Amino acid sequence: xxxxxxxxxAQTKKLMIGDIVTFQSVxxxxxxxxxxxxxEGILKGDLRLSGSDCLDDCKFAIHLQRQYSAARELKExxxxxxxxxxxxxxxxxxxxxxxxxxxxxxxxxxxxxxxKKYGKPVLFGDIIQLYHIKSGKYIKIxxxxxxxxxxxxxxxxxxxxxxxxxxxQILPRFxxxxxxxxxxxxxxxxxxxxxxxxxxxxxxxxxxxxxxxREVNCSLEATSWKLNIFQAATDSxxxxxxxxxxxxxxxxxxxxxxxxxxxxxxxxxDDPVEGGQNEEEKEQAPTSDEEYRIILEPAGALxxxxxxxxxxxDNSLRGGLINYKTEKVKLKHFNTGKYLAIDLSLQxxxxxxxEDQYQITVTDDADFEGNxxxxxxxxxxxxxxxxxxxxxISRNGLFVERGELDEKxxxxxxxxxxxxxxxxxxxxxxxx
Amino acid sequence: xxxxxxxxxxLKSLSKFLRFEPDxxxxxxHNENSIDVxxxxxxxxxxxxxxxxxxxxxxxxxxxxxxxxTIWPKADRTDIEFFQNIALKISNxxxxxxxxxxxxxxxxxxxxxxxxxxxILKLILDKGDDKKRIxxxxxxxxxxxxxxxxxxxxxxxxxxxxxxxxxxxxxxFSSFSDDEQTMIKMANEILQRILQIIFSAxxxxxxxxxxxxxFSSR
Numbered sequence: 001x002x003x004x005x006x007x008x009x010a011q012t013k014k015l016m017i018g019d020i021v022t023f024q025s026v027x028x029x030x031x032x033x034x035x036x037x038x039x040e041g042i043l044k045g046d047l048r049l050s051g052s053d054c055l056d057d058c059k060f061a062i063h064l065q066r067q068y069s070a071a072r073e074l075k076e077x078x079x080x081x082x083x084x085x086x087x088x089x090x091x092x093x094x095x096x097x098x099x100x101x102x103x104x105x106x107x108x109x110x111x112x113x114x115x116k117k118y119g120k121p122v123l124f125g126d127i128i129q130l131y132h133i134k135s136g137k138y139i140k141i142x143x144x145x146x147x148x149x150x151x152x153x154x155x156x157x158x159x160x161x162x163x164x165x166x167x168x169q170i171l172p173r174f175x176x177x178x179x180x181x182x183x184x185x186x187x188x189x190x191x192x193x194x195x196x197x198x199x200x201x202x203x204x205x206x207x208x209x210x211x212x213x214r215e216v217n218c219s220l221e222a223t224s225w226k227l228n229i230f231q232a233a234t235d236s237x238x239x240x241x242x243x244x245x246x247x248x249x250x251x252x253x254x255x256x257x258x259x260x261x262x263x264x265x266x267x268x269x270d271d272p273v274e275g276g277q278n279e280e281e282k283e284q285a286p287t288s289d290e291e292y293r294i295i296l297e298p299a300g301a302l303x304x305x306x307x308x309x310x311x312x313x314d315n316s317l318r319g320g321l322i323n324y325k326t327e328k329v330k331l332k333h334f335n336t337g338k339y340l341a342i343d344l345s346l347q348x349x350x351x352x353x354x355e356d357q358y359q360i361t362v363t364d365d366a367d368f369e370g371n372x373x374x375x376x377x378x379x380x381x382x383x384x385x386x387x388x389x390x391x392x393i394s395r396n397g398l399f400v401e402r403g404e405l406d407e408k409x410x411x412x413x414x415x416x417x418x419x420x421x422x423x424x425x426x427x428x429x430x431x432x
Numbered sequence: 433x434x435x436x437x438x439x440x441x442x443l444k445s446l447s448k449f450l451r452f453e454p455d456x457x458x459x460x461x462h463n464e465n466s467i468d469v470x471x472x473x474x475x476x477x478x479x480x481x482x483x484x485x486x487x488x489x490x491x492x493x494x495x496x497x498x499x500x501x502t503i504w505p506k507a508d509r510t511d512i513e514f515f516q517n518i519a520l521k522i523s524n525x526x527x528x529x530x531x532x533x534x535x536x537x538x539x540x541x542x543x544x545x546x547x548x549x550x551x552i553l554k555l556i557l558d559k560g561d562d563k564k565r566i567x568x569x570x571x572x573x574x575x576x577x578x579x580x581x582x583x584x585x586x587x588x589x590x591x592x593x594x595x596x597x598x599x600x601x602x603x604x605f606s607s608f609s610d611d612e613q614t615m616i617k618m619a620n621e622i623l624q625r626i627l628q629i630i631f632s633a634x635x636x637x638x639x640x641x642x643x644x645x646x647f648s649s650r
Contacts, residue, residue: 043518135472136471136472209508247475269587270586305478305574335574335576431474
């Protein structure tokens with residue numbers, strides 16, 4: 001798809017409940033790269049700015065404003081119980097039970113309400129919650145805690161279930177946008193706190209200590225963010241459609257094998273770059289891409305994570321449905337982060353002459369031309385890639401074929417005949 | 433045998449009091465009423481764990497003089513506290529507990545020796561969730577956890593050798609400079625925690641048990 005057409009389509013997109021978005025800082029560029037609102041989320045919950053290399057950690061879903069009154073009541077009662085001992089334990093237990101029931105009902109109501117409003121437009125001035133996709137947590141401020149770099153500001157973290165301090169109001173940056181206007185893709189906006197008027201999600205002006213990403217905190221000073229709609233809520237309504245950025249496994253039904261990346265065995269525990277004493281040792285690359293083998297291997301009851309791949313579009317800032325007729329995709333190996341590529345290499349023949357040969361390989365370079373692959377769905381009328389359908393993987397008329405069998409493992413090669421290409425089945429990885 | 437079985441039974445019953453439940457009190461950011469709390473998917477947690485361990489591995493610099501009290505010269509106090517915290521979280525997580533479980537009674541990030549012993553005892557005795565453990569052990573190993581842990585152990589060998597050589601020569605620990613002593617203690621603590629992670633990643637794994645049977649029958 002041409003860039004102009006992509007931009008045109010993107011500009012017509014409006015923000016909806018359930019959209020997956022990224023927020024790009026307008027002011028800050030980190031290491032020459034665009035910087036996004038980021039949080040690792042699982043072990044560290046603080047908010048920072050990061051480059052596009054950590055894009056998976058920068059994705060947030062737009063959720064409705066959830067209600068927390070029953071949760072607060074339960075919390076307050078539990079806190080007060082620790083202090084008051086003269087209460088009748090039977091009555092207290094009954095009351096606690098009622099509060100817990102109310103709390104569970106509140107969660108159910110929140111979820112039902114979210115389901116009803118899923119795919120409905122979000123307008124400027126609306127109150128939403130930002131749900132971190134990777135960790136499943138909500139952004140919230142901690143009123144009593146100061147930010148670590150800018151001590152005059154308040155700390156923002158990711159929280160398990162959120163609270164009223166997770167309510168964020170989307171405010172327009174420019175006068176051309178007004179409250180109650182729809183919010184288009186690529187627009188600049190402020191993220192204000194609904195519970196504390198005049199306070200905003202703010203990128204620290206002060207630098208963090210060396211090696212750490214720039215802090216994001218809560219401040220009276222507003223920071224403008226550029227909204228990028230990564231994946232529309234409507235894209236995920238049809239569960240049979242494959243979406244970009246999903247984790248998938250690529251299965252060969254004929255041999256009952258999975259497309260895997262065979263990693264070279266660890267031979268040396270020393271760090272080859274730092275441990276090298278002389279020039280020769282220093283020049284040793286950690287592991288050459290040529291040592292990795294693309295194979296077809298049968299999996300056991302549990303799918304080996306070496307068989308997991310992430311489907312990416314050419315534009316890494318865009319997710320959603322994959323139009324396989326017009327778009328190229330990249331297959332990134334989940335465990336190693338390496339991209340599957342069909343590449344030209346020089347092979348020395350027996351007579352000593354050198355011949356060009358195409359081979360299937362992997363590379364770390366996301367921008368390498370050989371990574372851009374075509375996934376062609378066979379005998380299909382749909383323009384978008386589906387799960388569980390026969391798919392051929394190719395690049396410029398070179399198809400992925402089955403190679404020789406070695407014990408239980410097949411090697412993978414490439415050839416020019418579509419008829420001899422492997423008809424893979426791509427399925428979504430089921431999280432647990 | 434009977435006495436040993438009894439001791440194990442007593443220890444197991446004691447371990448119930450050490451259950452690693454999410455402790456809302458110790459973490460002000462944790463909502464104790466969070467029935468709807470969703471744990472991150474194992475596949476992402478395994479990736480995050482390996483990412484951090486790799487980061488800490490790359491930070492290690494073995495001092496060449498006796499006036500450097502650290503093996504992480506670029507780390508600040510929060511980095512060290514964070515490592516102490518996640519090392520235990522990782523072990524617990526692999527054993528089958530949620531990654532968000534606040535199990536450690538930290539006193540400004542410093543874990544008391546008694547608490548540490550209790551936690552290790554708990555890890556040995558408590559099985560956690562067996563199904564989760566098997567999946568997680570496999571996932572973290574596939575993500576290269578053992579590789580990075582062994583690399584850390586390998587990188588710390590010069591420090592272990594230094595202490596061993598000093599012992600061979602009849603030198604006491606006090607013969608090291610103050611900075612060296614601090615550095616050795618730090619390396620020792622890191623080693624302890626890394627070995628604990630390795631242990632939790634291979635403990636009771638059915639595949640490894642099977643391999644062991646094969647080896648022993650030869």
